[in-house]
Amino acid sequence: MSAVILLLLAGYAVAWSxxxxxxxxxxxxxxRNSGTIKENQQVKGYFFFYQSDKIDRKTNEYTxxxxxxxxxxxxxxxxEDNKKIYLLEAAYNGNSLSFLFQDEKxxxxxxxxxSLDGKLKxxxxxxxxxxTEAFLKQMGQGLSGDEGGKQNVFDVGAKGYAxxxxxxxxxxxxxxxxxxxxxxxxxxxxxxxxxxxFSVAEYLGNTDSLIIxxxxxxxxxxxxxxxxxxxxxxxxxxxxxxxxxGDNDEYRxxxxxxxxxxxGTFLVMGPYCDKDDNVVKSASKGLAIYEITTSGKVIxxxxxxxxKDFAKYLHTTGKGKIDExxxxxxxxxxxxxxxxxxxxxxxxxxxxxxxxxxxxxxAMVTAGTDAGIGATKITITDMVVMTFDEQFNVTGAQVYxxxxxxxxxxxVADYVSQHLVALMLKSIGAFDYDFTTGDEEKESFSICYxxxxxxxxxxxxTFNTIRxxxxxxxxxxxxxxxxxxxxKVFPAKPGSVMILEYxxxxxxxxxxxxKVG
Numbered sequence: 001m002s003a004v005i006l007l008l009l010a011g012y013a014v015a016w017s018x019x020x021x022x023x024x025x026x027x028x029x030x031x032r033n034s035g036t037i038k039e040n041q042q043v044k045g046y047f048f049f050y051q052s053d054k055i056d057r058k059t060n061e062y063t064x065x066x067x068x069x070x071x072x073x074x075x076x077x078x079x080e081d082n083k084k085i086y087l088l089e090a091a092y093n094g095n096s097l098s099f100l101f102q103d104e105k106x107x108x109x110x111x112x113x114x115s116l117d118g119k120l121k122x123x124x125x126x127x128x129x130x131x132t133e134a135f136l137k138q139m140g141q142g143l144s145g146d147e148g149g150k151q152n153v154f155d156v157g158a159k160g161y162a163x164x165x166x167x168x169x170x171x172x173x174x175x176x177x178x179x180x181x182x183x184x185x186x187x188x189x190x191x192x193x194x195x196x197x198f199s200v201a202e203y204l205g206n207t208d209s210l211i212i213x214x215x216x217x218x219x220x221x222x223x224x225x226x227x228x229x230x231x232x233x234x235x236x237x238x239x240x241x242x243x244x245x246g247d248n249d250e251y252r253x254x255x256x257x258x259x260x261x262x263x264g265t266f267l268v269m270g271p272y273c274d275k276d277d278n279v280v281k282s283a284s285k286g287l288a289i290y291e292i293t294t295s296g297k298v299i300x301x302x303x304x305x306x307x308k309d310f311a312k313y314l315h316t317t318g319k320g321k322i323d324e325x326x327x328x329x330x331x332x333x334x335x336x337x338x339x340x341x342x343x344x345x346x347x348x349x350x351x352x353x354x355x356x357x358x359x360x361x362x363a364m365v366t367a368g369t370d371a372g373i374g375a376t377k378i379t380i381t382d383m384v385v386m387t388f389d390e391q392f393n394v395t396g397a398q399v400y401x402x403x404x405x406x407x408x409x410x411x412v413a414d415y416v417s418q419h420l421v422a423l424m425l426k427s428i429g430a431f432d433y434d435f436t437t438g439d440e441e442k443e444s445f446s447i448c449y450x451x452x453x454x455x456x457x458x459x460x461x462t463f464n465t466i467r468x469x470x471x472x473x474x475x476x477x478x479x480x481x482x483x484x485x486x487x488k489v490f491p492a493k494p495g496s497v498m499i500l501e502y503x504x505x506x507x508x509x510x511x512x513x514x515k516v517g
Contacts, residue, residue, distance in 0.1 A: 021071045021511040036491050037066070037092055037116070041438070043491050044069050046498065047097055049087055055080055064097070064114060069493045071511060077118035085110075093155030096121060096182040100153050100163065111161070111180045122185045126178075156206040156235055159183055164203050164213070167191075175201040177211060179235045188238050201231070202423060205258030207266060207294050209236050214255040214270075215243075216279065216420075226279045228254045230268060232296055242296025251275060251303060253288050254419045259333035259341075265291050265299065269330055269343065271320065271419055272303060280416050283319035286310065287330070289341075289392040302392035313397035314384070320418065322347065325382050325399060329422040331433045334468075337443045340395075341388040342468065344447050346431050347381035348407070350421060378407040378421065380431055383449055385466060385473065398473065400466060402432065402451040434463075437491045444469040446516070448497070450489070451477075463489045463497065465516055476516055 037045040046067045053061035060083045065076040084105045091098050101110045111124040156162050160181040167176050177190040192199065192215075199217035206212060215229040230244040230253070246252040256270035271284030286305035292298050304310060307318035315323035322328065326349030334342040381404050387396040407430035409421070416424075425431060438445025447466040453459060460481035467474045480487055484501040492498040492513055501510045 019070055019513040021067070023509045023511075035090070035092075039094070043437070043493055045074065046071070046490070047090075047092065049090060049099060052078065054083075058083060064099075064118060066116065066118065071498070071513065075118045077114070077120075079120075082106075089151065089153040091153045091155045091161055093161060093182060094158050098153065098155075098161045098180065098182070111163075113161070113180065113182050121182065122180070124180050124187050151203070154203050154206070154211075156211055157208055159235065160186075162203075162206075162211050162235065164201055166200065172198065174199050175215075177201075177213075177233060179211075179238075190233055190238070190240070204230075204255055204268070205260065205266070207260055207264075209234050210241060210294055211235055212258050212266070212268075228252060228279050230255050230292075232294070241294070244292075244296060244298070246275065249275065249301070251285065251288065252277065252279070253290060254279060254284070256330040256419075256422070257333050257343075259335065261291070261335070265293050267291055267333060267341075269333055278417075280420065282417055284417075284419065285318070286320070287328075287343075287394075289388070300392075304388075304392075304394045309394050310397065313386075313394065314399070322384070322399075325384060326350070326379070327418040327422070328384060329425065329431060331431070332436050332447075334436060334438075334445060335442060336468070338471070339390045341392060343386040343388065344433065344436065345384040345386065346433050346449075347384060348418075348422065348425060348431075349379045349381055349404075350418070351377050351379075378409055378425065378430075380405045380407055380425070383433070383447070383466065385447065400464075400475070402449070402464070403453065405432065405452065434489060435491050437494075438468075439494065448489070448491075461487065463499075463516075478514055478516060 035046045035048060036043050037047060048065045048067070050063055050065070051060050052063040055061055059080050061078055061080050063076050063078050066074045068074050082103060082105060085101045085103045088100045088102050090100070095116065097114045097116070099112045101112065103110065107127055109126050109128055112120060113122045115121050152163055152165060154162050154164070160179055160183070162180070163178045165176055165178070167174050174192055178187065180187050199215050202214040204212045204214050211233045213231040213233070215231050216226045217229065218226045227245055230242070232241040233239070234241050251272040252275050253268070253272050254270045255268050257268070259267040261267060268290045269287060272286060272288040273279070273282045273284050284306070286303055286309065289302045290298050291300040305318070306316045306320045310316050320327055325347035328345040328347060330343060330345050332344040334344070336342060382402055383400040385398050385400065386394060389395050407425055407428070409424050409428070432449045432451060434448045434450060436445055436447050445468050449464050451462045451464055453462055458479060458481070460479065462477045462479055464477040465475065467476065478497070480499070482501055484503055486502040488500045490498040490500065495515060496513045497516055499512055499514050503510070
């Protein structure tokens, strides 16, 4: 996921050097959905939005600041607004920046779109009801936390941005897609038909004209049987293009990741199960890869089973559980210059927690409800990198060990399939995978993730890379131990990463570039 840093400052002083930036008098800081500016997949700069002054008891001054890839200041824009506004999320689409604000007093959502020279291009304002207020509050709290939260604003190419929001209307629980133009002032809203009255949507990716979603729906609000759909919405024609539910397939695909191809098609990858299996409860049989046209025509399907295909490279069962790793969440698909497909996964385990079971029983006795307490213990485990040939046959898989980390999820995890648990973990930012960087031709790239070491020689955070070059993988890491209150690593120019450190006691943020590899 991308992240913006919202700096709540009561006055600031900035010291510049070629590869380092220091911001003084930082009273508090939150890590939000952030801030790299890219051109042809290469980092060309960063943007930051922060409160830079307090005008009076009702008004604050805010600053949008843009840096180049060497952390030199390019431009900043200041404006004043009601102190009751909150930055929910930000995004960048190649030629503009977007910021989604919530105004609690006026009960409005405002999308502001800026050009890269700092000029305000368009402002879109919409009211929201009490039925969406609880979700917005949860969204704001999640995004203001150090670990970030579920992403809801997405760039869909040069034409604009889309938001994917849950919508509640009485007993109906569904979603809506809002589009905001960045090349011309244009906005519209997509609401699914009544047959998806009880559904949730997850953004998977986009093409030059499509927003691609995974939609999980059920016919009745209390039903445990859900269907998985792959939905394509054309943001130029504003129409639904396809809704693929797998009813005519031998197996049912549970979409997890999307990759655009240069020939105009796109790949969809995810676990698959038997056609009549319950998506909520059933274990997967393996990983499937579909190639699909932008009109929704499936032109190829490939199924790699856990029991036969992956068992050649991983110690796995027919239900998708890998020894010492657990189940897999798919993070990214990378097509290399020589036609291979590299798939980045991360493991997670779930097991019954004795403590969770006891607390749940106690809550039921004392309060008559489980109060959201889960008996399932979730642990984030290792990275797994898989290689597929041009026909999408799995040809290799390598486990990269890292420290197991616990994750806290709601009691819903006690009852749903591993696929839905993975979606829950992604939504709260529980995984250690950070991002993938590389050259435009994909002859070499680095898969980046965080870890925490507890060895005798070093105890602390590390930033790790799995580098692909000339068909071979190598590893590298940076020790991140410091006296910082908060720390975050961002993509940077080739051969580097950008590290942000917040020193709470000194009221200072340091941003610097660090060589990798």
